[in-house]
Amino acid sequence: MADPNPEVSLSAEPLRRLSAADLGIDAQPAIQAHSSSVPDDPSLSTDDPVYRQVLGLLEEYGGVIFTGPPGTSKSWYAAKVADLLTEGDKHRRRFVQFHPSYQYEDFMQGYVPRPDRDGFLFKDRYFVDMCRTAEKNPDKRFVLVIDELSRGDPGRIFGEALTYVERSKRGLEVDLASGEVLIVPSNLVVLATMNPLDRGVDEVDAAFERRFAKIAMEPDREILEKRLEQNGVDEYLRRGLLNFFGRVNNYAEQTPQGAIGHTYFWNVTDQATLRSVWEHQLRFLIEKAYRLDPETRETLEAALQQLLEPPAEQDELDAAGGDVDLGSP
Numbered sequence: 001m002a003d004p005n006p007e008v009s010l011s012a013e014p015l016r017r018l019s020a021a022d023l024g025i026d027a028q029p030a031i032q033a034h035s036s037s038v039p040d041d042p043s044l045s046t047d048d049p050v051y052r053q054v055l056g057l058l059e060e061y062g063g064v065i066f067t068g069p070p071g072t073s074k075s076w077y078a079a080k081v082a083d084l085l086t087e088g089d090k091h092r093r094r095f096v097q098f099h100p101s102y103q104y105e106d107f108m109q110g111y112v113p114r115p116d117r118d119g120f121l122f123k124d125r126y127f128v129d130m131c132r133t134a135e136k137n138p139d140k141r142f143v144l145v146i147d148e149l150s151r152g153d154p155g156r157i158f159g160e161a162l163t164y165v166e167r168s169k170r171g172l173e174v175d176l177a178s179g180e181v182l183i184v185p186s187n188l189v190v191l192a193t194m195n196p197l198d199r200g201v202d203e204v205d206a207a208f209e210r211r212f213a214k215i216a217m218e219p220d221r222e223i224l225e226k227r228l229e230q231n232g233v234d235e236y237l238r239r240g241l242l243n244f245f246g247r248v249n250n251y252a253e254q255t256p257q258g259a260i261g262h263t264y265f266w267n268v269t270d271q272a273t274l275r276s277v278w279e280h281q282l283r284f285l286i287e288k289a290y291r292l293d294p295e296t297r298e299t300l301e302a303a304l305q306q307l308l309e310p311p312a313e314q315d316e317l318d319a320a321g322g323d324v325d326l327g328s329p
Contacts, residue, residue, distance in 0.1 A: 043088075044080035050215065054081050054191075057213040062165045063190030065149060065208065068217030069252075070285075071261020074193040075147055077217070082143040082191055093143040096126050098152030104159045109178050122178070127161065134188040143189045150198035154208065165190060166211040197256055219249045224262040231269045240307045241265065241274065248286075248300055255296075258289035275308050 066074040086092040111120040134142040170186040252259035290297035
């Protein structure tokens, strides 16, 4: 009968450790997007012109608004600049998003449900909490990022603190609705994003024009060209797409709703991925922007469809001067 507990002889050779990657079971992100939420997205360089511009503006203003049409890297830059301003310390930056039902009680002070029992608890919310924390740490910079600023009513959301975000009024006492006193410290920076075509922009401008600087974020051909090269897009499609990009944004000078940002094409690698972007995003944007101008809409649709066809003969491409002939606006 065999010994049920035989002596096990261990080899002197070290055990080989296998990682998830070695076994082929490591998790890979399904979609790589141009966003600050991508784990391996590189940090922004301190020499970046937008970052340098923000630094200069913060000498005079309490915050900066990145304004521009969709897909122009507004949220990406706000997040990256916040990361640099706080030296990568996630405890010194916070992100909120305004929307039509966002209130003073969500942003300043209000009652929230108690987590462990019935009833409610009066609590400092995002802005007040950050002000108090920043005041206790005057040697460090804190950043609040507000996405979609124009989707809410800033006057109602900031309440009595709106005046005191101005650089010249930092450090003064603010009497809150609760009766408590608040100081908006000079080391708290507010970064915000907004689409200039949102319906609430007029109200935002009236409340913020003297207190915040603005940086225009526009569709950028150079950024798109560099990205398409990184994605390995072939020359025919790359040239044609850049030509289309320039053309559609030229039309947008007369119809601003039709502007298309470079990040719409961030994941384009070939005709199949471009077709997906067109069918699931761009065609709806163009239909909405030019619903009263069917001629322009049909022209742009035809130009994009041309890119989705098999490439023309190389001789024809060369004869056209190296660009796909998509006409002119």
